[in-house]
Amino acid sequence: MKDLLTKTLHTAQDKFSAQYAEVRAQKLSKTMFTMKEGRVEAAKQGIENGVAIRVLVNGAWGFASVGSLDADVLVDAVSDACSMAKAASSRLKNPIKLAQAKPVEDHVEAQSKQKPSEISIEEKIKTASATTQVTLKWDKRIKSCTVDYLDLAGTSYFANSEGTYIEQDKLYVWTKATASAMQSGVFTFSREEIGSTAGYEVFDVETPEAVGERLAKRAVKQLAAKAPKGGVFPVVLGPNVVGVFVHEAFGHLAEADLALAGGVLVDNMGKKIASDLVTFYDDGTIGGAFGSFRYDDEGTPAQKTLLIKDGVVEGLMHNRETAHKFNAQPTGNARAEDFRVEPIIRMRNTYMAPRDHTFDELVEGVKHGYFFKSFRGGQANLDGTFQVGIQEAYEIVNGEIGEPIRNASLSGNTLETLLKVDAVGKDFQLNAGRCGKGQTAFIGDGGPHIRVSEVTVGGSA
Amino acid sequence: MAALSKEAMLNLAEKAVKVALQKGASEAEAFVYDGKATSVGIERGQITKTSRIVDRGVGIRVQVHSAIGFAYTNIVSDSAAVEDAAAKALAAARASKPDKDWKALPERKPYAAVTTMVDGEILALRSEDLVNLASRMLDAVAQADTRVFSVEGGAGAGYVSNAVANSNGVAAFDEGTVVECSLATLAKEGNTVTPICFEFNAERNLNVDPEWVGREAARLAVSALKTKRVETKTYNLVFSQFALQELLYYTLINAVKADSVERNQSPFKDKLGATVGSKCLTIVDDGLLAGGLRTGMFDAEGVPHQKTPVIEKGVLKNFLYDSYTANKQGRESTGNASRAGYLSTPSLEATNFRILSGDKSPEELLGEVDDGLMVSYLQGAHSSNPVSGEFSVVATPAWRIRKGEIEHASRGVMLAGNIFELLKNVSVVANNERKMGQLVAPWLLVENVKVIGK
Numbered sequence: 001m002k003d004l005l006t007k008t009l010h011t012a013q014d015k016f017s018a019q020y021a022e023v024r025a026q027k028l029s030k031t032m033f034t035m036k037e038g039r040v041e042a043a044k045q046g047i048e049n050g051v052a053i054r055v056l057v058n059g060a061w062g063f064a065s066v067g068s069l070d071a072d073v074l075v076d077a078v079s080d081a082c083s084m085a086k087a088a089s090s091r092l093k094n095p096i097k098l099a100q101a102k103p104v105e106d107h108v109e110a111q112s113k114q115k116p117s118e119i120s121i122e123e124k125i126k127t128a129s130a131t132t133q134v135t136l137k138w139d140k141r142i143k144s145c146t147v148d149y150l151d152l153a154g155t156s157y158f159a160n161s162e163g164t165y166i167e168q169d170k171l172y173v174w175t176k177a178t179a180s181a182m183q184s185g186v187f188t189f190s191r192e193e194i195g196s197t198a199g200y201e202v203f204d205v206e207t208p209e210a211v212g213e214r215l216a217k218r219a220v221k222q223l224a225a226k227a228p229k230g231g232v233f234p235v236v237l238g239p240n241v242v243g244v245f246v247h248e249a250f251g252h253l254a255e256a257d258l259a260l261a262g263g264v265l266v267d268n269m270g271k272k273i274a275s276d277l278v279t280f281y282d283d284g285t286i287g288g289a290f291g292s293f294r295y296d297d298e299g300t301p302a303q304k305t306l307l308i309k310d311g312v313v314e315g316l317m318h319n320r321e322t323a324h325k326f327n328a329q330p331t332g333n334a335r336a337e338d339f340r341v342e343p344i345i346r347m348r349n350t351y352m353a354p355r356d357h358t359f360d361e362l363v364e365g366v367k368h369g370y371f372f373k374s375f376r377g378g379q380a381n382l383d384g385t386f387q388v389g390i391q392e393a394y395e396i397v398n399g400e401i402g403e404p405i406r407n408a409s410l411s412g413n414t415l416e417t418l419l420k421v422d423a424v425g426k427d428f429q430l431n432a433g434r435c436g437k438g439q440t441a442f443i444g445d446g447g448p449h450i451r452v453s454e455v456t457v458g459g460s461a
Numbered sequence: 462m463a464a465l466s467k468e469a470m471l472n473l474a475e476k477a478v479k480v481a482l483q484k485g486a487s488e489a490e491a492f493v494y495d496g497k498a499t500s501v502g503i504e505r506g507q508i509t510k511t512s513r514i515v516d517r518g519v520g521i522r523v524q525v526h527s528a529i530g531f532a533y534t535n536i537v538s539d540s541a542a543v544e545d546a547a548a549k550a551l552a553a554a555r556a557s558k559p560d561k562d563w564k565a566l567p568e569r570k571p572y573a574a575v576t577t578m579v580d581g582e583i584l585a586l587r588s589e590d591l592v593n594l595a596s597r598m599l600d601a602v603a604q605a606d607t608r609v610f611s612v613e614g615g616a617g618a619g620y621v622s623n624a625v626a627n628s629n630g631v632a633a634f635d636e637g638t639v640v641e642c643s644l645a646t647l648a649k650e651g652n653t654v655t656p657i658c659f660e661f662n663a664e665r666n667l668n669v670d671p672e673w674v675g676r677e678a679a680r681l682a683v684s685a686l687k688t689k690r691v692e693t694k695t696y697n698l699v700f701s702q703f704a705l706q707e708l709l710y711y712t713l714i715n716a717v718k719a720d721s722v723e724r725n726q727s728p729f730k731d732k733l734g735a736t737v738g739s740k741c742l743t744i745v746d747d748g749l750l751a752g753g754l755r756t757g758m759f760d761a762e763g764v765p766h767q768k769t770p771v772i773e774k775g776v777l778k779n780f781l782y783d784s785y786t787a788n789k790q791g792r793e794s795t796g797n798a799s800r801a802g803y804l805s806t807p808s809l810e811a812t813n814f815r816i817l818s819g820d821k822s823p824e825e826l827l828g829e830v831d832d833g834l835m836v837s838y839l840q841g842a843h844s845s846n847p848v849s850g851e852f853s854v855v856a857t858p859a860w861r862i863r864k865g866e867i868e869h870a871s872r873g874v875m876l877a878g879n880i881f882e883l884l885k886n887v888s889v890v891a892n893n894e895r896k897m898g899q900l901v902a903p904w905l906l907v908e909n910v911k912v913i914g915k
Binding site: 033036037039040041042043044045046047048049050060061062063064065066067068070077080081083084085087088090091092093094096120121122125143144180182186187188189230231257260261262264340341342375376377378379380381382383385386387388389390406407408409411412413456458 | 499501502507512517522531552554557588596657693804806838844851853855857873
């Protein structure tokens, strides 16, 4: 493989005088299925082999992707990429430059106790069936249960014109379970997502019993829930909601490409933008976590990157291009979903560091507000407006958890909200998720329980 | 890599079916996909990158003892890899459980003639031509207003062909082209930075208007500079196509899919023939729509595309079916099977989901709004409750309308309600239809939506 990739690199350098060239090959196999009410829609297996080529010619990027490992096809593709880059450079005012990187040679093997490739599809289907059974049998008001399963295993090969060559095993196990419940015209909906880079052993902890119970209980509980009052309230957020807030509302702003694209963080580097209690990391080194890996798709080692320390913006997430622009070091955040797409800046495991409060202490401080325990989805705009939809929430009345509420959401301006974090719990939880930014990335996010003195709560009552 | 010919695609599909049958499948289907996409990308005001992606592969679906298996490979030049995929599909089926509702793969049916979806001019585009399209868009922004910054965008051209064959006699080939320009902008003035605004134009033949995209993206950003708060109350809202696409995808479109209905995930169960929307609302799912972004002769199972009435003057007429859901309920497929290329089995999806235009121009529609808001870009629509239709989203920005005129923008405006109630409160349908992914729609005026100001 090394020879094939090196030969392709030489074409870019010798024939097209590319300033920089990289070749990324993958050999992957996947197993997937969707189960609805215990019925397997189709068990699926797939093979995806291909190569991505990226070159820098006259300061512009050229990218080509082909589903082939054939030497002639690769030479054609790299020639394509170089001549297209040349065409693109015709109107370039600020040529792209890359931060320096040390050449690396490495081979990274997956360390899992239970490789998904060594577990039969029958066994995987059995686990999903068990989750479905637990969920559907929990309560007769549960009307549907869908389980999606995916595992992915293989090797990626990376070589660049600076002498880096990395072979790295890839391994992901993921499942998402959703349930709906119905009672007298009220529909509710609940979801759980689990993901790991360790191996199939993740289901020894996240057993069908545990997952099914959480899923079913939430869907049923919401049936009796009422709609929240819209307005500005103090809230306590669970780790699951804190995670999506850190990821969506803050994390995307700290991706250097988006920061450069007009995000609000560029003018706030080194400044205090959040309460003293706020410390955020993006960490690619947590063993087994869904957003972890050894090297990113530009060959930069993953690291634990400090984003905010005690309320002060410390750093951004970089690839080699943005690191050069900011005169910073690449942080290992360049990730590509597969050989079809180019690497872009993506989060890994993004979380808030815990402090010292208990959950009860957080709730005690709220006279009238809400406890948002679990999210349904979240989104943010570069101007710092965010929205997080909530799937499980409760009223807080006089310092105590009260009635469940449904279909709530919270919204606000990220920076204003970060200043209003007035207590941070001592617990910690990391969740697996997927993030869409044109491409899908497997990520982790999390934190402790926290309290925010004011956010806008959306509701219809 | 040159695109595969029609003959090569069909041969590959038919061969894959044959191999799967030889290996013991009771039924087999192959879907061959070949796609080539070329694009140039804009980042921070300049063209910085280009890309060419060639992706092809075959997906094989088999049935053994009523259990379904599927496998795909992107190595199509090697017949051993295709055989291996067929073997894997069979292994997957044997590992799976029988599905008592499985009847059969679809049978061969005649296809309606569709205006050709292949434009030679798009096929002939070189990267220099795409650089030119993108440059025209950037120039239009620069000429429109110096306060506007082009954040990202680009121009792209694509060609996709697919072939479907199955053991019931289906053997079909279709191909199409698409060209697209898009631009995300923001405006800066003093310390004010607007939210990102976005405009695009996608067509099946080479009549995109990059200058229009640039001008509109600039105009929207500038119009978001002047902001004021809006008070919390109910408003009459004008929904642009961007907002409709976001809101309807997760709710209404989901609710008319036969599998959602059957699985109690739709409020439309037992509602066929009932009034579910305002009288001025008529919706069809039209897989044959001339120039539609989802138009083609057949769906992902080789079933002919058709025009299916979904809602007629507010009355629910039909649900959308693929062959599995249709067989299960003793009906005909409406040609709504969809796939993510060769990588997936068919799933139910709308084709061109078209809200038919009314007779009011957008200006006339605005003229009917005394005190309201215009919403385009929504955050959080994907967190809507897909079953009940309840949503709670943020419009960033929303524009305040007074006496028929847009007065100012407002940020972080939260809208809450239920999409199915909202459909009943549509009072005016404009005539400015445009295509947006699978949605084809004009602006809608909806009365009495709860808004939480900031």
